[in-house]
Amino acid sequence: MIGGKTIMFDCGMHMGYHDDRRFPDFSLIPKRGDYTQSIDCIIITHFHLDHIGALPYFTEICGYEGPIFMTYPTKALAPLMLEDYRRVMVDRRGQQEQFSVLQIHDSMKKVTAVDLKQTISLGSDIQFRAYYAGHVLGAAMFHLKVGESTVVYTGDYNMTPDRHLGAAQIDRLKPDLIITESTYATTIRDSKHARERDFLQAVHKCVTNGGKVLIPVFALGRAQELCILLDDYWERMNLKAPIYFSAGLTMQANVYYKLLIAWTNQKVKDTCITRNTFDFKHVSVFDRSQLNAPGPCVLFATPGMLSGGLSLEVFRLWAPFEQNMVVVPGYCVPGTVGYRLVTGKTVTLDADKRIKLEVRCQIHHLSFSAHTDAKGIMDLLRHVSARHVILVHGEKPKMALLRTRIISELGVPCFVPGNGETVEVPSRLVLKVLASEKFLTKSQSNSLQTSIKSKVDDVSAPKRHMEDVSLSSIHDIRSAIIIMDKEKTIQVLNPEEALNVLNVSQHNFLYRCRLPLYISGMNDKDFNAPEVFDRGPTEGNEISGKELMKPSKKCCRGIQEFSGFQQQYDLEDKDAENELIWAERKEQENELELEDKGAENERIWAEHKEQEGIPHSVLEAMVQTVYKHLVKQLGDIVCYKQDNCIVANSVCIKISSEKTQSGTENKAQYIFTCTWSGQDEELARQIISILHMMQIASQASA
């Protein structure tokens, strides 16, 4: 169940059982009427029976009618696999068939074939995509998305390429959950090359000694890989012993393999124009009459794991002879003859109820599985970086070990549920909101450029094993206003836009402080002289932090002293000035909005032109000096000058000269009117303290 939808991944069977237990217990499916209503869709990863074996049973006998998805090769090859199984069960074992040939075909007709990476939408909610998984032809991992919940189901996969298939490939999808196979939860395999060599040498030796080699395989997958290997080896070593394929099945499978070359690895694809890899030179179809024929041979017989059928029959015939050999490739399910051979528990085999069979032949276990090993699993998990992990398709004790490793190394919760157990995993919740274009694009262009640059750099880097596509490098931090209206629509806006939407205008809430300062008509040299200013911003901060109160108070007294003037000033000029300021500001804001300069934070204040006592140029020089000084002191805070005002963030310092002339020639009295809004309290204090230091410094220098 994911996001309210029920998805069935794979519909397989257990090879070790021959009773009801071989099929899954479908009664465990949460019911919503019949199966078709209970399950939204079935996704099959590959054609192995433990992944697809129960599908015809489920569709034809249990009556599931809903959508089924699998890749093209799986759809093409699955009927072969199912038919092979059915025949083994019925013809050889004499069991009652679980489904008929017709039912297999009817079942397959309900299947929709998908291509790799094709994004399929089912209804408005379900979306999924297949990724190449290696393992067998057409094997896929599936990324499923329902609403905002995401799951990756790996099916079986192989992280190392083999003779005919490539390695698994998947994007860094960061899903809520990954369900991965863990067949080799603890095994780390050595190089494949050595294993191949051992296998070939063993077969070669056996054949040279006149022995017969039995390789029990499933019709598809391993059979083709080993065939490519042997065919190639026979060619190179110029061997003459025949290689047989049991029944036409595998031969027929080769036809499909030829059609589906696009799903194999690059090397096979490249050579297919000149010679199709699946046109074997030394391989011929096996005839039952050759069973007892003398002389060496190699036989690929189905089914694998010696679970019945021809392979078991041949095994019974050949096993008692020492010169013969059985090669058991890959994994065997407990309960099969193959499993017992591999584990080496018995040499006497109870192959049949009546006859006891003594196994004398050589047994070569080929750890040649198309499953990934523990390292591969960890690599994949690390790459996909899911938020939760569930392990399936493995052996309990080993899975427990792997689980511990995942939890400690990857730091994500990991579950190993048994059959019938339920695991609940929270998914990421996402709200759909409407974001305004302005809000989104505010500073996008900048970050976009950098991100493109970084991506381009990425491309030039050597190609990694797995495609790592989506590095989300476009990000930007911003404060947003979120408005939810009566219809519960959520909008994300810029503050200015929010005011518009709410149909209100910003109330400017400001603080002001006036500093009457005596600063001598100084030059840059005076400023540079005192050591204290060159110590950098840290010094400044310290002062502003603790001692700021003192200058403020002093300043306050100063204001009191000149209150006479101030009163007058205010009464006469204040209104005019204010109106001017506000009018100007509004204008500028409008301009800003139009031009969208993105400088909303900066409060641009109007100039205050009239300056009577002191020539304009002197005042301007003063502003210039103070400005320079402030820029130097404030460091990275953007600070700019406009006429007689210096603006940094919302702090505005307006410098005006004192009307009543006082002081000596060199000394002019200025009033620094600082205005700021609450958010820039710190900055304002810092600036005020700097201005005070200036006064002290200039007095000292004077």
Add this chain to the structure above:
Amino acid sequence: MEELVCMHAEYIQNFGSSSPEFKPSWLNPPAFQDYPASFKKALVDDDGVGRANWHLLYRKKDIQACMDQIRCVHYDEEISIYDCLCIKASSSGFELGASNWVISGARCLSYFSASDLTSGHSMALNVASHIKSEVFLFSDLKSNNTDGYDEDLTSCSVKGICENKDKDYPVETKSLSGRCCGGVVHDLLEVSKVVLETILFRGSVLVLVNGIGELMETLEVISQALDNSNLSDVPLFFVSPVAEEILVYTNTIPEWLSAERQEKLYAGEALFRHVELLQQGRLHQLSALCSQETVKVWREPCVVFALNWGLRMGPAIPLMLKWRQDPRCLLVMPETGMTRLALAPFQPVQMKVLHYCRRKLGEMEVSAIIEKMKPELFLVPETMKGEFPSLGDSDSRASRNDIVFYNMWDILTIPAPRYTEADMMAEVACTVHPRQLDSGHSVGKVKVRIQQRGGKWLLDLPKLSQESDDALTEKETICWGTVEVTKLMDILQGNGLCCELHSEGHRNNSEHRIVVTTPSPATVELGLQYTIIETNDLVLRKLITDAVRSLLTFI
């Protein structure tokens, strides 16, 4: 491309080559002065380049280098471009692998190239994958207005070729007359009929095709027609330097083919019939016309298939030269509107010429798609303007503002939506402390990290490290409302402040000044949209601030 290069090599082999670094001397601009004006005009376009601006043909290694840069995609694979755009190919049904594209970013746009709803070879036009598109851009549509073709044909076809211009039955009437035909047919079965007749009259057929899928289909239809008439012994030739590659390759791409052909995969059969034809020895793949192999198998009458290079290059040329005077022979070529030019060097042509035109989307189909998908806007070429009356005929005639006609070089601006859908992580939503307003809106402020992923916007919580960087802007607030003086005075006095109101009512009723004298001096200036507090007593300031804040709406 490889075929083009091979043929170019052949061309050079046959006709010699000037130094490839230089244009032929007669193409050098100084030589233009002496040319007649009309010739000069043909060589040099208005912008001064035109045909005189010859380029070297690329070589084989250029092809390889170029192909190395290509990223292959599957149908319906969503590819993210720098995370701001997402593009997706969707089958168009016109050729093997031919695609329409869905481009989604701020808007979702679908581009339709030549498309075919039902295809005999490649996967049919997939309309469903355009479901999310808001804007449809159509190009390469079939025009019902065939006047242009007819004029072209009459003028191009040599005298005597096109005696009968009856458009509806071009094939039967003309071919039965034993002469020639110059018509456009849209159905391959028609083509095969004419081919069959030609063969019966012991004439040979040259079939030129534009695409590989088209080739495969034509080959199948014609071979089937021959089978039906017991003419299976007529040899079929496919002449191309890359014939073998093409034939092998086409048999390994089931996932790109039409549903019927995919059924063949499931049945374990070859995807195209050519495999069988090759095995039976009826179809011969020839890399070149003049080879030993060709001499061995060549037999006339025959049907020769070749790729269409506008009758300027490739195996078609020797065959044209050979057969052009033979009225029994037939040339089947795709309709391009350039027929006259194509046939010009071979005049006088006695052989029959049959034009074959692939089905494309026409007005009917486009209307049907529009009706079904209901895009916000769709664009069709200006040349199709006369052919979309039916869209206007419906009841929505007046309101039909969703169709735009475009011209070459036009730049059309499609307005961006004011709002874009974005995903907000639930974690972000949890950090919002919304405030219910009288207007029914809930308002909250939040800090978000904006990301783009695959063309979608994602609002996430800022990472911790980034948060500290931006601590400064965090205090930024928005607030609105107006402070009522009397209320503020009440609160201030209620807090034991001694204050006095200086109203400047003579200027503006809304501007006030409150002067506080005890415990510390302070002034508060009030306006409609501003409040300025001036005091140096921090405690007092806090008190006044709180008082004012309580009267305003803050987020």
